[in-house]
Amino acid sequence: MTESAKTTAVLSRTALEESDSFVRLHSGQVFQDNIVPNKGGQQHRNIHIGACVCVEGSVMGSSITIQAAENIIIGDGLPAPGTEIQGSINALSDVDIGCGTWIHGGVLATGDVTISGIKDEKGIPGHVLIEGGVFGRNVTIGDGVVILGPVVASKSLSVGNCVTIRDHVRAPIAKIGDGCLIGGLVCDKSITCGKLLTIASSYIILPKNIEGWGIPHSIRSPYNGCDKCPYEDRLGPDSIIARKLACHLHSHKEFKAGRFTITPGECKKWTYFPLTDKQFHWAIPTGEIVVSLVPSLVTNLSIYTDQASIWERGGE
């Protein structure tokens, strides 16, 4: 079958198949509506979204699967973009998101959320971008994923390598990989972090059991070392805060053969959260430890917080 015939075959199928228990949106289709319940009971349907589709709305069901992108040729021989969900994903059970997916909204699930890592295969969209937040019971985020909202897990969170989470991360049990950039961290039972991690917030909240922290490497705190960046001429003047957060002089990231390699960059001046210096620790009423380079006992706190918050705002 020729390539154009394959395309025709794909496009000629019914875009959406529905039954009382299942919904399937076929690959390469644009569906100009929400995929949501229209009557009682339909909220329990399992939903399968094919590769490289566009849903011009939200998706709601029981288990929701977004298939990983494929090399699909659409009109004029052009490859299809990855899957685009212009609304949110809302599931009463689990959500599984393959690579090559862009969700304009967020992901909300009462079950587990699994987000695939990015892939680098020629002709196949390999990105994963979620513009909203992610909430689930056990949340797993693969390598290189970009999430612009907060990530909250009610049980556990596992974050791969080189993941960007622009907003805060909160989970009782959290495991974060190497070379990530996250907005903030609140964790009250168990924490494990990889190397060359950046947390934009001026504070992190960690479990009360300090001896149980699995943080063998320093975590970069852009406040306050990056305020005095010695490489400012290489990171400015445009969008300097956002560029410093993603700083390639702090860590160098390579993605080859589906694997990330993260190595220290040339900058040795970056500041880190004082994880071992108890004078910078203070406990909140529930016992968790706040670690911050902002002194806890100062009268003019606003001077510090104003300066620190520029990093939390991400440069906008």
Place this chain on the structure above:
Amino acid sequence: MMPTCCNVFHVGWICPRCARPMTIKPHSGNDPVPVSKLVPSKIEQSVTVVHGDYVQGSVIKDSVVMGSVGTETKPEGDLDISGKVVPGSNIQDSIVISDSDLDL
């Protein structure tokens, strides 16, 4: 693969080397677009009320420019309302309660 620029992968939403924002290819066109949340669209809302305009109601906007045009200087005390008429209320993000609503 999206978070790649200057031939290398990066975290974040802007390439630290060249400041180019992250872009993505949508279904609605072939050209990559900046991710909307990262490059917010410019909202330019303004109302210009100039000398001689008669506003029949209220003007509540993000920004209101009050300027003066024309060269003729009118004596104080007499306001000529022969200029452009802006009908009705021009309101945003507010509630306007008229006298009748208050039942005075």
